[in-house]
Amino acid sequence: MDGYDERHPDDRLASNHPLLLMHEGTPVGTARLDVTGPRLGVVRLVAIEANLQRRGLGRLLMQEVESYARRVGLEQLEVNAAKEAEGFYQSLGWVAVRSDRENPLMTKSLSPGEIQ
Numbered sequence: 781m782d783g784y785d786e787r788h789p790d791d792r793l794a795s796n797h798p799l800l801l802m803h804e805g806t807p808v809g810t811a812r813l814d815v816t817g818p819r820l821g822v823v824r825l826v827a828i829e830a831n832l833q834r835r836g837l838g839r840l841l842m843q844e845v846e847s848y849a850r851r852v853g854l855e856q857l858e859v860n861a862a863k864e865a866e867g868f869y870q871s872l873g874w875v876a877v878r879s880d881r882e883n884p885l886m887t888k889s890l891s892p893g894e895i896q
């Protein structure tokens with residue numbers, strides 16, 4: 781993605797979790813889960829390698845993010861979606877709560893995970 785600053789301090793905050801989706805030892809996607817409240821997380825910097833999009837990897841990435849979020853005790857996720865990615869989140873069960881914004885605010889409630 782354009783504009784990513786790898787030295788940005790937010791990537792190193794203890795409450796923010798930078799995640800990689802790996803395939804055979806190679807990173808193919810990324811997301812960062814920021815824990816912003818006792819039960820709330822915000823998903824940022826979601827991306828699949830450009831030449832691997834539209835093959836189901838984004839769905840897989842978000843399933844893994846959700847399961848990770850449940851494991852750290854979150855019940856609700858939010859994303860400030862890129863306009864062109866709104867349909868992607870919709871197909872994964874996210875709901876737009878502020879579609880009037882430049883980056884529509886979308887949310888997803890997490891079903892309870894197994895206790896581990």
Ligand SMILES: CC(C)(COP(=O)(O)OP(=O)(O)OC[C@H]1O[C@@H](n2cnc3c(N)ncnc32)[C@H](O)[C@@H]1OP(=O)(O)O)[C@@H](O)C(=O)NCCC(=O)NCCS
Pocket residue numbers: 781825826827828829832833834835836837838839840859860861862864865866867868869871872
């Ligand atoms: C958005 C992104 C992460 C989706 O990943 P992907 O691997 O292409 O998505 P998938 O192939 O797993 O698609 C999952 C579902 O979303 C749908 N979908 C994917 N991209 C979509 C889009 N741009 N618009 C509408 N629907 C979309 C697919 O059709 C699929 O639905 P289906 O299973 O019902 O057929 C990827 O396109 C990307 O990295 N885009 C550039 C960066 C970006 O915009 N990130 C989002 C920032 S908020």
